Ligand SMILES: Cc1cc2nc3c(=O)[nH]c(=O)nc-3n(C[C@H](O)[C@H](O)[C@H](O)COP(=O)(O)OP(=O)(O)OC[C@H]3O[C@@H](n4cnc5c(N)ncnc54)[C@H](O)[C@@H]3O)c2cc1C
């Protein structure tokens with residue numbers, strides 16, 4: 177029986193970074209993957225394919241060719257799914273190669289098969305041809321999640337599907353209902369709308385992306401409506417089914433019945449109301465670890481489950497369930513497991529959020545609503561891209577950046593941005609916040625010109641001028 181210092185279950189971002197970290201510490205590591213490909217949701221069904229699809233949609237439709245060169249020059253008028261898929265596949269293949277070569281270079285042993293615990297230190301790997309039992313001193317569970325698929329929804333891959341199957345669509349539909357205005361539903365609604373699909377987005381709460389600063393959310397929702405996306409907010413879907421329609425040539429449509437009595441019909445429906453863990457098949461009862469009703473694990477600040485030598489990281493431990501945070505959790509879990517406890521500069525309240533909608537949205541720190549609720553006095557400094565030379569050059573009329581500044585200390589409490597490059601721009605604010613910087617930092621420092629980073633300076637002036645009543 178082979179023995180390892182550490183066994184890692186899953187090759188998504190949490191498993192990958194955990195495995196490489198363990199190898200860098202000189203440990204003997206095995207990583208187990210049940211899929212036929214590496215990379216988990218990040219590479220195969222989630223982050224990378226959805227972002228590749230977004231880039232392809234923006235490029236092929238010419239949406240990101242604005243500014244001095246006119247509004248939208250259509251690069252390709254007849255976009256096929258094959259056009260879109262070829263871009264995604266190319267990126268995905270490259271990512272597989274990168275992971276594989278990282279494992280090889282660092283002597284991480286890759287075992288293909290489904291892992292299941294047999295006892296607290298033994299795992300059986302159900303491989304494609306045979307099974308093998310292996311043992312280790314430490315374990316990292318990084319098995320991720322899958323889309324929620326309630327039994328009463330008649331999923332059929334072709335017209336009623338989740339975010340896993342949307343990538344396999346063989347044609348671009350004319351119309352789509354998107355159920356769920358969380359990150360997945362909103363990002364795909366934007367991508368599809370950019371491609372000319374008529375989208376109706378249904379969200380149970382009274383606004384999309386409920387964690388965003390209200391002002392940014394309002395600007396985003398206004399923009400979506402301008403782009404003819406129909407928003408049905410505060411509406412819950414009660415029943416979804418296929419119906420035969422007789423007008424013209426008989427054809428089948430998807431029908432969503434809302435609790436309010438409205439009936440929506442479209443060629444396709446994307447169901448994106450959250451994700452579900454996959455711990456049920458891991459044999460955790462043999463180890464003495466329990467999971468919650470969505471099959472997620474509870475861990476302490478060091479990513480240990482209730483059993484000391486079994487760690488868990490990534491989506492399987494729930495919020496914030498991002499590729500970015502999963503990587504870091506995996507790395508930190510392994511560092512702790514092998515006594516390398518360097519937890520300096522790990523401020524979870526400064527995690528950034530990047531939403532790859534069209535346009536991009538990003539935030540770090542607190543929202544206006546949170547600060548008000550907590551009784552923290554602040555002023556908002558705002559810069560619109562249209563007042564910044566770079567904003568005019570790229571023709572982004574909507575973009576804005578908002579700094580939330582403490583009224584007395586002038587510390588930066590939050591940064592909220594929407595528009596071109598928002599997910600990159602946010603890191604300037606994040607760094608300044610992490611180093612305890614104040615609004616004056618942006619005024620006293622020179623930035624490249626013309627850049628979108630100038631927004632920080634303009635927003636700082638705007639906020640401080642309001643505070644100084646000038
Ligand atoms: C559509 C979509 C878009 C997203 N976009 C973004 C984004 O833009 N930015 C961002 O930061 N995050 C994004 N995410 C979230 C991100 O993909 C996840 O947070 C991340 O992939 C979680 O990593 P993980 O390592 O926990 O799990 P996963 O990536 O889910 O990987 C888990 C792996 O474990 C394997 N596994 C499961 N059970 C077993 C078993 N018993 N034995 C062996 N192997 C097993 C699975 O096959 C899988 O390969 C997106 C997600 C989706 C669905």
Ligand SMILES: NC(=O)c1ccc[n+]([C@@H]2O[C@H](COP(=O)([O-])OP(=O)(O)OC[C@H]3O[C@@H](n4cnc5c(N)ncnc54)[C@H](O)[C@@H]3O)[C@@H](O)[C@H]2O)c1
Nearest residue numbers: 356357358359360361379380412413448449450497530531
């Ligand atoms: N850019 C990114 O970072 C990114 C992109 C995509 C996904 N992700 C991650 O993937 C995970 C899953 O995302 P998600 O969007 O599936 O889940 P989610 O939980 O974020 O959102 C689901 C939404 O569906 C709504 N909803 C639930 N039932 C409904 C019903 N019957 N009718 C109408 N609305 C209903 C909820 O109110 C909620 O807003 C999240 O953790 C997210 O962070 C991140």
